[in-house]
Amino acid sequence: MSALPPYATTGQRAWYYSFRVICGLIFFFLIAPIVVIIPLSFNSQDFFTFTPEMLRLDPEGFSLKHYRDFFSNDSWQSAMWNSLKIAPMATIVSVTFGTLAAIGLSQPHVPFRRAIMAILISPMIVPLIISAAGMYFFYSRIGLQGTYIGVVLAHAALGIPFVIITVTATLVGFDRSLTRAAANMGADPVTTFFRIQMPLILPGVISGGLFAFITSFDEVVVVLFVGSAGQKTLPWQMFIGLREQISPTILAVATILVAISIMLLATVEMLRRRSERLRGMSPS
Amino acid sequence: MKMTKLSALAMTTALVAPAAFAEDMANEMTLVSWGGSYQSSQDKAYVQPYVANNPGVKAVWDESSAEAVAKLRAMNEAGNVTWDLVDVVASDAMRLCDEGLAEEINHDEDLAAAPDGTLASEDFGDLLVSDCFIPQIVYSTTFGYRTDLVGAEAPTTVCDIFDLAKFPGKRSLQKRPIDNMEWALYCDGVAKDDIYDVLGTDEGVTQALNKLDTIKDSVVWWSAGAETPQLLADGEVVMGSTFNGRLFSAIAEQNQPIGMLWDMQSFDLDGWIIPAGLPADRKARAMDFLKFATDTQRLADQAAYISYGPARASSAPLVGKHAELGIEMAPHMPTDPANAGNVHTYDYEWWADNRDDLDAKFQAWLVK
């Protein structure tokens, strides 16, 4: 429905516009909870409440104190660094293992393919609380509970299904004769992988990696069990913030993260358009 | 050999931990507490001073007291105790002590005497409810109400909670049977002294649940201490139970239009335990900290940040003004005679025996 054709009837016209309105409302539903936290993060009070001062737009009702708290408070700062140390490592682990396995799975004639697939997808389908408790006991026994490595491994396991799903999806359309052609011309398997296969499945790998990153970055159940106070991540700190202490600091953190994600998403989009322009493609 | 959080990474990669410190006390301790203003009062009153006195020592907070019993059981089973001192309520301390998960303490030897020489066991008196428990504070679970939303007449008794006609609107109660069952029976005409006898029978449980049924549709159930103050601030509930210190900070520090209803407040204790089975160096550090953190002055200092009564008799005269607001703290203490007119004495022993059973019945009632 790129545009309404000039010969559209009144009914079609009405449907066209009401459909757009419906979609607009759904987008509004998606975005409203995020929009609402932004003004509240500037609340001068320590509650998640729109105060009368805020509604009157009285400057008294607003303050930056929750932002100051985030940047000056040691526990928030160390939580942020922990998150930034854990999520990328977990992502690297799951993307590396996951991509290799997805390539293996996409070969013709893989024995026990269904069973293997089910095992690899399992971290996504086992209810999180069961995984968390199980990991807690098992990791304690092998000395991984309460360590950085333990949290990274646990988060990597949770991210793997996303990598497997996205990469196998891109490999479905992969033309196997390309690798054969490369091998024919004397490329060894490693070169073939990095020069031929990797660039083609890269979008799948990146999107799987993003899912894995977000899984770790936003994960609170498993880290509460597998981590100890030294690995307190941002979601953990937010969880405490919600439970034990009324502090809109978590809204300030969320606002900062939303701003960063908007910038990231916009940058990606801009880069994509730029590369399209450079390659002489017109945006479809 | 000591294992700090910082060296944990180095350890797993190098597989060998260097015995960097030859002292017999560990240099890092993980303190488990409740977070929020309570934890910050502990931090200001004795953790920061202790760290200042002992350079090189690092204290890490873990806000897991709410799950302390289950987690300590799991740590014990896995043989991997990562906590050094755990702040728990008295009944949890008793359970942990019974199960051998907490270290037994010789109160007189291990803790500081009062300035006048009174032994610790005498100074703490009746509050030493368990051999493993070192009490810090007396707190209470009581009610706060929105002064502007309850109408012309403020609630005066706990039974006003059950009076929907006089005080319409939602109320918040803790999502557990403890206290709620007792209040329900008390307001259903059971004499204060008979509450636990009645609650011990199936009919008594039914009676309490039936009483709670009368307000069930108007109850918002909370499980974390921060919820009731937030609900009151939003005007989402007109009255609700929570810990008295939370209400104090909402009223005095946040200037919320909230009033206190002290009637039938439920006293409880909160204090430290040391997990059983710590390595010698960590235990030595924990004991050293404990002696400092529970002395007369430190407990009195804590009361300058939060309205909980210090557990030592000798600390009471030292309680002064709020450290930041400069208001007298004594009238805000749950133990103040003006507030403690009609109190509910919570029976630890009874709950230790019946908790699992009543929890199951209460949970089943909740989802009905």
Added chain:
Amino acid sequence: MSDTTQNGPVLAADGTPLKRSLAKALRMQKLRALMLIAPLLLFILVTFILPVGDMLFRSVDNRIVQEVLPNTVRALETWDPASSEIPDEAVFAALAVDLKAAAEIKVHTKVAKRLNYENPGLSSVFRKSGRKVRKWDVENEGPYKERLIELNDGWADIELWRTIKTYSGTRTMGYFLNAVDMKLGATGAEVRPETERIYNTMLIRTMRMSLIITFSCIMLGYPVAWLLANITTRSANMLMILVLLPFWTSLLVRTSSWKILLQQQGVINDVLVWIGLVGDDNRLVLINNELGTIIAMTHILLPFMILPMYSVMQTIQPTYLRAAKSLGATNWTAFWRVYFPQSVPGIGAGSILVFILAVGYYITPALVGGTKGTFISNLIAYHISTSGNWGLGAALGAILLAVVLVLYWVYDKIVGIDNVKLG
């Protein structure tokens, strides 16, 4: 040479029979595929499957009774639980020995806790007696039957002995029975009294609400996915940011945001009162009930529905629709008979993903669901991190997992797990 090719098997270039050579190549291929998969398989087995298996094993594990009360269990072998007599002195003497040994290392409370799940009140009998028996001489201070009963008359209760006898094995079905609101009595499985029934209700509620959430996601996700797939890539990418933004925002933050929006003094009610749709004194109850959970969870899971739908719809050729219309189909017929069937795999992929994720969530329902809008996962979390009844938590988890696995299997049969696409 020529006669071998005529009579013998076909040979490959290196002279081996072609059949064998092909089989060898196939084997190599399989081996290479497995070599690529092996590291991850091993990784998942160690970091995930073993821990989960270990956890689920707790749902049948009952070694604690034999470990703590070995003599008592042996002595009880000859006692008939159907009789109306409590066991004799030999059993009590064995119990005294066990109890003393256990109390010295404080493990009697563990068995007390275990048995208390099956027979409430039993815990205090063990705890109170343990404290005293610790100081006894258990060799020659009998008779122990009278002494123990004198210490605590709970020991004279035949139900206590039936419970110990019933749960003296190292494996138990007790937790699973409890998880379906039954219990193992002396005469076999029986239904629990009505006041203690809870888990069946919760399981059904979890399934019903997850279905509603999945359905809401389909209804909201389909139009958006359709729009995204049928506008220019440039606009689609811009709108995609609106879909991904919530996805990138912390779950905890989105949930608290819904609290701010939905509560009675919240933004939505304020707006409705302001425009006069509802009166100030009968504001809508949108939170702390099923509705709250459904709204918040639909929002949280919607991107998981839109992304697979979108990727399927992108592959549907718009020419099919035009062809249908040029053949005289109305807009609706063209959509319903041509477009919709092709988009079904997307709906399937999204639905299974949303449903599976929904049944496992517990933080959001705990925060916005009140008592009517919580899931079975909330009870699992309660048993694992609060009540400490890990066996029951594991049994409930195993049941939930079984349901999810059946769904996964059905899905894999019908759609195939390879057809799930995320973005």
